[in-house]
Amino acid sequence: MTENPPENQPPGLEEFLAAPLAAVAAVAPPTVFVSPGGTRRSAALAGVRHDSEEYPVWARRQVIEYIGLLFRLGVRHVCITSLRHSSLSEVGRFQQRLVAWTEKSLMGEEAQADYARLDCRARLIGAEAIPALHALDGKLREVTAGRGAERTLWYYISPSPEAHWETLFETAIRTQARTRAEMIRALYGEDIPLGTMCISNGKPMVAADIFPLLLAGEVQCYWFQRPGFTLDERILRHVIYDYAYLRKTWSKDKSQRYVDVVKQRAFWERKVILGLGRRVGPFWYPVGSPEEGPEE
Numbered sequence: 001m002t003e004n005p006p007e008n009q010p011p012g013l014e015e016f017l018a019a020p021l022a023a024v025a026a027v028a029p030p031t032v033f034v035s036p037g038g039t040r041r042s043a044a045l046a047g048v049r050h051d052s053e054e055y056p057v058w059a060r061r062q063v064i065e066y067i068g069l070l071f072r073l074g075v076r077h078v079c080i081t082s083l084r085h086s087s088l089s090e091v092g093r094f095q096q097r098l099v100a101w102t103e104k105s106l107m108g109e110e111a112q113a114d115y116a117r118l119d120c121r122a123r124l125i126g127a128e129a130i131p132a133l134h135a136l137d138g139k140l141r142e143v144t145a146g147r148g149a150e151r152t153l154w155y156y157i158s159p160s161p162e163a164h165w166e167t168l169f170e171t172a173i174r175t176q177a178r179t180r181a182e183m184i185r186a187l188y189g190e191d192i193p194l195g196t197m198c199i200s201n202g203k204p205m206v207a208a209d210i211f212p213l214l215l216a217g218e219v220q221c222y223w224f225q226r227p228g229f230t231l232d233e234r235i236l237r238h239v240i241y242d243y244a245y246l247r248k249t250w251s252k253d254k255s256q257r258y259v260d261v262v263k264q265r266a267f268w269e270r271k272v273i274l275g276l277g278r279r280v281g282p283f284w285y286p287v288g289s290p291e292e293g294p295e296e
Contacts, residue, residue, distance in 0.1 A: 010245035017237050024237060025074025027244035030193040032070060033211035033219065035081040036063070037201030038227025040094075041283070045227070051093040056101035062229035063105075064114045069233055071118060071151045073240060077192055079125070079154040082106070084209050085161055099132050106155055107139055115144050120151035125188065125212060128167060129159040149190070158209030168214060183214060195219060197243055199236075201227055203284050204275050220247055225286060 011019065039059055040050035048058045063080065070078050083102050087095065105111060106124065115122050121144040124137035140155075158164060168183065177183040184192055194217030200210070204223045222239050224231065251257065261268070277284045
């Protein structure tokens with residue numbers, strides 16, 4: 001991580017929000033993890049039943065538009081959480097239909113048309129423990145063959161909390177991979193830039209079934225409270241601006257770094273805890289400080 005040199009001041013936020021796409025793409029992270037939360041809440045707000053056959057159709061279209069927007073802003077690799085073990089552990093019709101819905105959403109006719117429209121490759125990570133999805137990665141690679149690595153969509157599936165680690169250990173033993181780069185090539189068939197941004201929803205947390213930790217670099221995380229895929233281009237540009245310009249605070253020479261800390265006392269003594277929340281019905285919702293109370 002490097003500090004912006006004084007002679008190269010970053011643009012203002014409003015300037016960046018209106019900048020040409022090339023200016024955004026120049027500072028966008030090459031690999032982004034997307035772990036959408038609240039998709040069923042988002043469906044409920046849109047009047048779509050989460051256990052209906054309409055739900056996966058509605059959700060898939062939301063996903064593709066979201067992914068297309070990230071590609072448009074210059075991201076080259078999008079790794080999206082498609083199936084977590086928690087969903088597979090539920091009961092009821094939603095869980096019973098989940099694997100079939102996933103296969104159709106990733107490989108149906110509309111999905112194939114979307115890959116062509118976005119001019120992207122599609123891949124599947126983590127389906128080793130789900131027999132019904134074993135062949136899906138090969139099918140996705142075949143359908144999207146011939147496209148370059150400029151845009152790649154990596155669907156991530158984690159059928160158990162330990163699945164990612166089990167796959168890593170098995171691959172290391174089988175291939176004798178000794179470095180992270182060798183392991184990435186052994187598992188995914190190519191070199192992939194490490195992910196340095198995660199966009200998610202709801203409770204701030206990191207786990208191996210949210211994104212593959214093998215691909216994780218120094219991940220800057222952004223958690224939204226609007227459920228599902230409701231972020232527009234302006235919001236995502238704001239995120240990229242924060243990532244590219246505001247979070248890069250490290251400097252090699254810290255001799256002058258702390259001279260104004262006392263003047264900034266009001267910032268550092270606020271009782272803000274990122275991650276505190278309260279219950280809103282059966283859901284968690286964030287609060288800004290302990291004084292706001294634990295439950296509603």
